[in-house]
Amino acid sequence: MKINEVSPLKPRYEVPDVLVAEPEVASWQLGEKSESVLEGSHGNAMSFVLTAQPFRLDILYDGQLVTRVNSRGLMNFEHLRTKKKLQNANVATEDPQIGSRTIKLVSPFVTLKDIDIKLK
Incomplete structure (x- = not known):
């Protein structure tokens, strides 16, 4: 059995060698x-x-x-979505204890590698 969307936005990655050959199609x-x-x-x-x-x-x-x-209802399908365009946002703040700093946000899901911090 092979499950896929009828008309996906782009083809999904299929792991090679999981099926030896394409499944035979039976007439139901x-x-x-x-x-x-x-x-x-x-x-x-x-x-x-x-x-x-x-x-x-x-x-x-x-x-x-x-x-x-899927007898227990645990199978989850993640639907493909179009990617939203991200805009870079520069945030400047003034802190009397640290001084001025500029933080460049690259992603809405910010991690340490995504942040460029400049301290003066």
Whole structure:
């Protein structure tokens, strides 16, 4: 089983050699469909139930549950987003104990390597 977005902003990184070959595509007949549940079958014995919230896939054989993907609802999907443009901001402050200083903020998530501090 391989899960991916239908039309991502850019292709996701796929770790090589995890799958020996591309998975074979089987033809499934779609059954009942609603906003949150999709059911389908493959032949007379195999069937599936795909639930959206939380994401879960049940695979059944002759009506008996064979396997459940994400049974505890812990699978998390991080959706790709467009990157926001950051503007550099210079902040000048005057402190009587230290003197004047200029801090250049490079990122909204500031770490020590992202800060340029000049003390006078």
